[in-house]
Amino acid sequence: MLEIRDLKAGAEGRDILKGVTLSVKRGEVHAIMGPNGSGKSTLARVLAGHPAYEVTAGAVEFNGKDLLDLDPEERACEGVFMAFQYPVEIPGVNNSYFLKAALNAQKKYRGEPELDAMDFLELVKDRLQVLHIDDELMRRPVNEGFSGGEKKRNEIFQMLVLQPSLAILDETDSGLDIDALKTVAEGVNAMRSPDRAIVVVTHYQRLLEYIVPDFVHVLSEGRIVKSGGKELALELEAKGYGWLEADAAPAGARG
């Protein structure tokens, strides 16, 4: 589904991703871990098409299409969803109106019939419950005045409504207390299916207790330095990232 080959990218003249290669298949859950500044969030944002980042080399294929050639909205319509690490507040734009516009834009792109207001309300009702989101939040401007936890739950709620085929969660666990973390994980797990893939970007192993990954990759200084199964996350929790960074240096020298 997602094939990343030797991806190099940066921002403001600074190299951040220095050759990332990763293959994600349908039905899989991948966790990308790594210390601060390793490039985890950059990878998520580059995949979503954030304009602040420049891709300097490599390729990304999504369902056979050149993902890097698509605008951010086209990527979303193709089924890529990124849950933002810092969801943006948009004053004056009603949360419900925004999400309906997004859903219908995606439906239109795919040639599916658009939803009217009634159908839309029906669709969102159950999903609001899964995430313990108050109806009232839907009538407020997008993320404006939301608590940190509300913002993160709103991201996962949007994901449940938009039903992407590839979900990239950028540090969705940061700033969440344990109850909110469980709620968010429940929402993500509800999305797991043989047709979908999920990429969880996180600094801590904590979230992975609830969203159990099939693969864990460690990103360090812009490269994946180690890949393994879910047990790798536990190893990282116990030993930290230091031992991998020490390993990475000679690997880099060899490369």
Added chain:
Amino acid sequence: MSSVVEHPGAGSVERYVAEFEAAADRRPAGPAWLETRRRDAMERFAALGLPTTRDEEYRFTNVGPITATEFARAADASVDRAAIVQHLYGDAVAAEIVFVNGRFSASLSTVGTPAAGVVAGRLADHIQTADAASLAAVAGPDAAFTALNTALFDDGALVCVPKNLVLEKPINIVFVTTGAAQPTVSYPRVLLVAGEHSQAQVIETHIGLGGGVHFSCAVTEVVAAASSRLEHYRLQFERPDGYHYCRLQLQAARSATFLSHAFSLGGAIVRNDLGAVLGGEGIDCTLNGLYLADGDTLVDNHTTIDHAQPHCASHEVYKGILGGRARGVFNGKIIVRQDAQKTDAKQTNKAMLLSGNAQINTKPQLEILADDVKCTHGATVGQLDSDAMFYLQARGIARADARALLLRAFAGDIVNRVGFEPLRERLDGWLLAQIPKDAV
């Protein structure tokens, strides 16, 4: 008088004076006081001369193109109802008073008797009556274009709402101008008189149809008697090469409530002068404004709120969206006179610049002579939030739609204050059509 001679616009001042004299016997018959007032106004105009950027009030607003143009009075013309139907409200309003090129159009107007005692119609029909004497009651400020209108206006709209009457539906006043090969001018005039404890809403729309240069030089006078509540909507759709001047002058008495909603949605050079004199205690004055400009156009809003008496409140919010090489000017003057204790004045101006070449000059101007007052002001100039743009796009919303969504949200703050629902709904469509195009 030497300053007039040196004035770069002196040539056109002479033209206007000559026109005034030549038209003396063609002017609609009116009371003697009106002719006197016109003469005084023409003298003031001749003494002031047309404004230049050397005038403090026009520092950022070059009206040179208006000064340099020789305008002829717009000729009689007829306009299809279809051409202006989007500015008519039918049964949703109490009366529609339509002028084409400055002349009353009986066929486009629907002027019945909105309610017992209400006068809503042509100024010319009522100029002899006692109520119309209020025309002289509003102290006209010393401004050249205002004086020019007073000297030269032919006709206009008059709305008088008697004491204690609550008019449920708004009254709609429309000024249409048509295209012409030669530059033309019109002088729209409106007088609104709200009696004690009366309530009314008035929509005033200015539309420029067709091509060619046109100058609308408009004055609206508002007299709000004690405890009246008057809501005034002003919509300005000048054609792209049109010039527009507008003076809205309010004289409010004790405990009156006045709300102004001013939308400037077109024109090459637009200058709005809004003056509100709060001449009694307990007046509540709200000024909302929204202006859009694109290309090489200029839109200037000068507002003055004169807190002359204690315990008055004023709330002013103006917002602007500027694209291309458009220029915006906002000057918000608040005067709090020595007696005006317990004044509560709040002013906000927010401008959004959509291109690197658009610019805004924004200036609050507070003259506070009383000591127990609350006055706040704030101005912000920003750009389209790129993080918000990416957020919307990342959810599948196309760039152009995301942009429109954010701009409507910015403008929505002003649009949502419009209480008359049919107008609020139409405004959303007009804004979408008028929002400056993407520079990309």
